Amino acid sequence: MADFIALLIRWTFRAVLLLLGTVVFLVVLALGLVLAVVWALRALWARLTGRPVTPWVMPLDPRASWRMVYQRGQTRRASASAATGADVTDVTEMRETPGEWPESQFGRILPGEADMDITDVQPREPQRPL
Template sequence: MPTLFSFLLRALLLAAGLVMAAAVACVFVLLMALWFVRAAWCRLTGRPVSPFVMGAGPRAAFDEMMRRAQAQPASRTPRADAAAGVRRPLVDVTDVEPK
């Protein structure tokens, strides 16, 4: 009985894996077909055919983070900011002397 159960479990998992692989392959084929239709339309209308590209350079996320940090959006906790008092930016550090 345990052997039959383990065999059925393995067969079920194999079938689930094959169904998942077939679904991923169908999505891939559909996306490729859409891209070929788009490329044919671009060639037909005289436009340049450009590939689908996601521009994600290694510095893009860092630049976005720095841009957001400099924007200083409105605080989501205005009462806590009011209780903390007004913060002034530090202009210069005076307690450190260079050697």
């Protein structure tokens, strides 16, 4: 009897899942058909009125989000300096020669250290991977 009930529950569960899948499929199919009908009516109306059939597009400009972030930073910076009532005046200008990394990237190299010979390195055999 327990086997029969387990079999009945399994088949009921499968039937419910099949029914839910069918409903989702039909809903997506219906939405696609409605969209196709709306597009066809729009194209027909454009042809009847003599206008060109323009596609539906979603304007996506990747620069727009960066521009928005940049403008927010500018307004925050302007409001912060206006809130303090004074502009920053103690900044010194640093210029780097083109093609060189800033010293802060790799630590400080003292003058003359770059030209020194390295003599304390001992050659070794390469290790095998484990």
